[in-house]
Amino acid sequence: KAVADGIPLGHEKEMKLAKLLLRFPETIVRLTVDLFLHPLCEYLYEVSTVFTEFYDVCYCVEKDRTTGQIVHINM
Numbered sequence: 001k002a003v004a005d006g007i008p009l010g011h012e013k014e015m016k017l018a019k020l021l022l023r024f025p026e027t028i029v030r031l032t033v034d035l036f037l038h039p040l041c042e043y044l045y046e047v048s049t050v051f052t053e054f055y056d057v058c059y060c061v062e063k064d065r066t067t068g069q070i071v072h073i074n075m
Contacts, residue, residue, distance in 0.1 A: 013054040
């Protein structure tokens with residue numbers, strides 16, 4: 001398990017999302033140097049794609065499918 005600022009990252013999708021989010025500052029710096037917006041758009045598209053992958057396998061709130069009651073909250 002890797003830990004960043006005390007947050008355990010145990011699943012591969014969590015790690016992939018965390019690494020991608022850490023690229024945000026470099027994306028902004030590139031934007032200010034090149035003055036092109038498309039790298040930011042590409043980055044945001046990638047974030048949305050990776051977040052969807054993460055959310056599909058790492059449920060934050062698990063609910064019972066029949067009753068809709070919250071079964072477990074993953075912190």
